[in-house]
Amino acid sequence: MGPFFFGSSRRRLFGVYTPAVELEAPPGAVVLCQPWGTEYIHAHRAIVRLGEALSRTRFHVLRFDYYGSGDSGGDFAEVDLEGWRSDIRTAADECLSMSGASRVSLVGLRIGANLAADVARDLADLDALVVWNPIVDGAAYASVTTPARRRDPVGLRPRRRPASHGPDIVKVLGSPLGEELAAELRQVGLAPILQAGAERTLIVGSGEPADRAALRRTLSDRSGPTLDYVENDDVPAWLDGHPGYALPISTIDTIRRWL
Amino acid sequence: MSSQFIERAALFGGTKAGIVTVPTAGHDETRPVLVVLNTGISHRVGHHRMHVELCRAVARQGTMAVRFDFRGIGDSAPLDGADPGEGALADIGDVLRELGDRFKARRFVLCGLCSGADQSIHFASQDERVVGVALIDPQIPKTRRHRIAVGVGRLRMWGTWRNLLLGRSRAYGRLFRPASPPRSETSDEYLDRQLNRPESRDALGRSFAAAIDRGVRILAVFTTGERERWSYRGQLFDAFPDVPLARAISLVELHDADHLLSRRDDRAKLIETVTKWI
Known part of the structure; x- marks a missing residue:
């Protein structure tokens, strides 16, 4: 396993490459596409564990941070969805180059799933696509704010109103971002996933029953290429305080076996 | 930059x-x-x-x-x-x-x-x-002053009185439902107890x-x-x-x-x- 920076000097991306353990089998390459904001922080352990599980088989795995997030270069204010899509393409090229594999699979969680599906539509070397609890309703996703935790002050002092971030800044998932990105996020949905064009696509629904139901409902209305859909009664690893901070072991195992 | x-x-x-x-x-x-x-x-x-x-x-x-x-x-x-x-x-x-x-x-x-x-x-x-x-x-x-401050602060919260009136407060449970099964400790409570032990x-x-x-x-x-x-x-x-x-x-x-x-x-x-x- 090795942490490193890749990409260009203007758009440095942080990644961790984990080579496959099984060297006899034909090598596979997987790029893991992270969630964003607080979901990124909470899901990090699960993504690390997924990468380890895949690398214990025939997969060389690259997980990375989008520009302006995690350890990558840039700032919140510099990000947009097209930039993140280009980051996934860069990561896919890097993973193919490092691994020597001829094709690469994309596995994404939450917004990472939607972005991976967008990229999958025109990625020439795509092997398979796994979308794990993608954003079903971008408007709802973009409206989720995480102000100060509600269990704070115990009444010693009236709480003042949160400080303003200015008219062009709203808070989504605890991270400030421009109105442009917020507008982009509101447009995110399942449609690109349903037309992703991968030879093989797995959709995983886990976490809260309501989330799974929304995903199932949307998928049942669609027509188009065959998709595999698996539902797991697993912890929503991307949420703060999910039960016992447990890892979504069933989902990780599902993805490993399917790939 | x-x-x-x-x-x-x-x-x-x-x-x-x-x-x-x-x-x-x-x-x-x-x-x-x-x-x-x-x-x-x-x-x-x-x-x-x-x-x-x-x-x-x-x-x-x-x-x-x-x-x-x-x-x-x-x-x-x-x-x-x-x-x-x-x-x-x-x-x-x-x-x-x-x-x-x-x-x-x-x-x-x-x-x-x-x-x-x-x-x-x-x-x-x-x-x-x-x-x-x-x-x-x-x-x-x-400290003692902290515990008093927290206690007083809770008394000044509307939610404390609402919970008491609705029978939802922990104090109510302890007083009037002593036979109810013990509630499991939250992770915050566990940490709090550990960190306030005399040795810690x-x-x-x-x-x-x-x-x-x-x-x-x-x-x-x-x-x-x-x-x-x-x-x-x-x-x-x-x-x-x-x-x-x-x-x-x-x-x-x-x-x-x-x-x-x-x-x-x-x-x-x-x-x-x-x-x-x-």
């Missing part, structure tokens, strides 16, 4: 993943190196990317900064059954040693939020290389005393969103009356900031505070 520092990925000791942020002019050996520790089980990026922003801000001022994951957290190798507390202290020692070898760094300032603050002061108490600690919402034992309190007091005795500079930053833990400015001094804290500590309150500094303005204030202090 990016021309003011260079970020390098590192794998300290082959097991601990981290990022070294070096000012473009290189490491100035007259300045201490800032080392930022994990918060709980969250990886080195920090909540809302706070540790990244802090390291970059410090590097822009000409000071090298490092953030890394303890073994068992983030991108680092597993801890392999070792005690997490002891493992964390050993990891800090390894990282400082390697920074000394690679960059000739000799003096360090440790910085951490919550558990990272506690590990900072414990390590600083026993290692000569640490010349300062920036503690953000460190653990403070509960004594260990923390000894660490503060030893660090001060060695001349370690201490910055303590408290968010007022943590009133259950900290409720008045002198609480730290009252908790350890025998430790000469007042002469060593710079104490800063971040009013209305929540524990994880979710608001960008609060993070900016914190970063400015640490950057100026260091």
Whole structure:
């Protein structure tokens, strides 16, 4: 396993490459596409564990941070969805180059799933696509704010109103971002996933029953290429305080076996 | 912006993943190196990317900064059954040693939020290389005045009375439903109980005393969103009356900031505070 920076000097991306353990089998390459904001922080352990599980088989795995997030270069204010899509393409090229594999699979969680599906539509070397609890309703996703935790002050002092971030800044998932990105996020949905064009696509629904139901409902209305859909009664690893901070072991195992 | 520092990925000791942020002019050996520790089980990026922003801000001022994951957290190798507390202290020692070898760094300032603050002061108490600690919402034992303040505060909350009237409060349950099955302890309650044990309190007091005795500079930053833990400015001094804290500590309150500094303005204030202090 090795942490490193890749990409260009203007758009440095942080990644961790984990080579496959099984060297006899034909090598596979997987790029893991992270969630964003607080979901990124909470899901990090699960993504690390997924990468380890895949690398214990025939997969060389690259997980990375989008520009302006995690350890990558840039700032919140510099990000947009097209930039993140280009980051996934860069990561896919890097993973193919490092691994020597001829094709690469994309596995994404939450917004990472939607972005991976967008990229999958025109990625020439795509092997398979796994979308794990993608954003079903971008408007709802973009409206989720995480102000100060509600269990704070115990009444010693009236709480003042949160400080303003200015008219062009709203808070989504605890991270400030421009109105442009917020507008982009509101447009995110399942449609690109349903037309992703991968030879093989797995959709995983886990976490809260309501989330799974929304995903199932949307998928049942669609027509188009065959998709595999698996539902797991697993912890929503991307949420703060999910039960016992447990890892979504069933989902990780599902993805490993399917790939 | 990016021309003011260079970020390098590192794998300290082959097991601990981290990022070294070096000012473009290189490491100035007259300045201490800032080392930022994990918060709980969250990886080195920090909540809302706070540790990244802090390291970059410090590097822009000409000071090298490092953030890394303890073994068992983030991108680092597993801890392999070792005690997490002891493992964390050993990891800090390894990282400082390697920074000394690679960059000739000799003096360090440790910085951490919550558990990272506690590990900072414990390590600083026993290692000569640490010349300062920036503690953000460190653990403070509960004092009598704090308990009264919290109790009074709860009485002033509408929710307390509403719960009492609706029979939902814990006190109501204890008084009128003694036969009801015991409620399991939440993780916060467990931590609170552990950290307020006499031996934990004594260990923390000894660490503060030893660090001060060695001349370690201490910055303590408290968010007022943590009133259950900290409720008045002198609480730290009252908790350890025998430790000469007042002469060593710079104490800063971040009013209305929540524990994880979710608001960008609060993070900016914190970063400015640490950057100026260091």
